[in-house]
Amino acid sequence: MGKQVLANVRVFDGDRLTEPVDVTIEGAVIGAVGGGRAEDAEIVDGAGATLLPGLIDAHTHADEPALRQALTFGVTTELDLASTPGTMIPLRAAVATSSGLADVRSSSFGLTRPDGHPHQLRGRQNDPDWPTVTSPGQAREFVDGRIAEGADYLKVLIEDGHTLGTSLPSVAPDIVAAVVRAGHERGKMVLAHALTVAATEIALDAGADGLTHLFVDQPHTPELIARIAGSGMFVIPTLSTLASITGRRDGADLAADSRVRPKLSPEWLDNLSRSWAFQPPEQFCYALDSVAALHAAGVDVLAGTDASHLGAYGMAHGASLHDELRLLVLAGFTPVAALNAATSVPAARFGLPDRGSIRPGARADLILVDGDPTTDIGATLSLLGVWRAGVRLDAAAVTPA
Ligand SMILES: [Zn+2]
Numbered sequence: 426m427g428k429q430v431l432a433n434v435r436v437f438d439g440d441r442l443t444e445p446v447d448v449t450i451e452g453a454v455i456g457a458v459g460g461g462r463a464e465d466a467e468i469v470d471g472a473g474a475t476l477l478p479g480l481i482d483a484h485t486h487a488d489e490p491a492l493r494q495a496l497t498f499g500v501t502t503e504l505d506l507a508s509t510p511g512t513m514i515p516l517r518a519a520v521a522t523s524s525g526l527a528d529v530r531s532s533s534f535g536l537t538r539p540d541g542h543p544h545q546l547r548g549r550q551n552d553p554d555w556p557t558v559t560s561p562g563q564a565r566e567f568v569d570g571r572i573a574e575g576a577d578y579l580k581v582l583i584e585d586g587h588t589l590g591t592s593l594p595s596v597a598p599d600i601v602a603a604v605v606r607a608g609h610e611r612g613k614m615v616l617a618h619a620l621t622v623a624a625t626e627i628a629l630d631a632g633a634d635g636l637t638h639l640f641v642d643q644p645h646t647p648e649l650i651a652r653i654a655g656s657g658m659f660v661i662p663t664l665s666t667l668a669s670i671t672g673r674r675d676g677a678d679l680a681a682d683s684r685v686r687p688k689l690s691p692e693w694l695d696n697l698s699r700s701w702a703f704q705p706p707e708q709f710c711y712a713l714d715s716v717a718a719l720h721a722a723g724v725d726v727l728a729g730t731d732a733s734h735l736g737a738y739g740m741a742h743g744a745s746l747h748d749e750l751r752l753l754v755l756a757g758f759t760p761v762a763a764l765n766a767a768t769s770v771p772a773a774r775f776g777l778p779d780r781g782s783i784r785p786g787a788r789a790d791l792i793l794v795d796g797d798p799t800t801d802i803g804a805t806l807s808l809l810g811v812w813r814a815g816v817r818l819d820a821a822a823v824t825p826a
Pocket residue numbers: 484485486506731
């Protein structure tokens with residue numbers, strides 16, 4: 426792979442925009458930010474545009490079409506939070522050899538109980554291959570099983586169905602605590618699915634490393650925010666999903682956007698336009714207020730969408746991360762803070778030091794956008810180019826998934 430120079434481009438350095446500089450891509454990494462232009466380099470004119478790190482979606486359920494779609498929207502890494510090894514093991518192999526797919530990390534299966542979440546989303550079929558846990562003594566075996574499947578981190582589902590319009594048997598607190606201990610003994614983070622204050626408190630009691638959603642059943646209290654801040658855990662609020670759960674149809678606006686429409690199939694546009702609507706819309710305000718309070722308290726907030734399969738209404742891979750950024754700004758984040766939530770912050774918290782920032786030696790996962798997303802977050806959708814490990818995506822060659 427030869428050198429490419431993104432010429433006269435303003436760079437989002439995690440804090441602000443630089444003056445226009447030349448950024449050199451050498452193979453799969455960033456060779457230089459500023460400095461001279463190599464004679465043999467391919468020149469890409471970046472005048473008037475902004476270069477940002479490729480975006481990281483910190484909560485998805487990935488497969489090959491998902492990663493292909495995500496990349497067309499500048500999402501260069503998806504952090505999968507529950508999938509089967511039957512999907513993930515071949516997917517990792519495909520990602521290693523294809524420049525047309527976003528990179529991926531995964532928890533493999535999430536820990537649940539027999540008939541627990543997410544089996545109700547699978548036609549109430551208890552997937553015979555989905556391991557379940559019924560006692561704390563099984564936590565170690567669960568953790569080792571997932572690590573054997575290649576899990577980068579672990580996930581536990583604390584879900585009684587309350588906010589999802591149903592009733593489900595939830596993993597008991599002593600099992601949550603046991604899996605967090607077992608994961609930490611193996612050097613892995615353990616992340617907790619929690620959509621209620623009660624589930625959040627179970628995750629806090631257990632010492633989980635992060636929350637993969639945000640409670641949406643009640644307003645926050647100062648005590649709860651202080652407890653989360655004091656724990657050091659990070660939060661992936663998935664405002665896109667919480668909007669869908671509360672009947673908002675933010676995805677419909679996104680589906681109507683001319684920068685989104687041509688990239689999605691009719692099925693995904695339909696999926697994006699719908700919502701779950703399990704809870705009244707006013708509860709979404711609880712989530713916005715809680716995210717703002719967490720941010721003010723210094724909690725690391727990571728952008729994630731919970732984009733999954735068709736039928737998980739209100740989200741689409743890649744596209745929805747741009748809506749997540751918009752919703753973080755709606756909650757009171759500055760555009761810069763929202764961008765950090767999709768770049769440097771997830772890179773730091775998920776141990777991905779090769780990405781999430783633009784500096785020499787970093788992986789050349791990059792997006793070039795028209796305009797200035799540090800003042801107008803909506804500009805992230807105005808994509809002029811996407812690079813994945815130094816390879817520019819040929820947008821013309823991609824057909825909607
Ligand atoms: Zn999820």
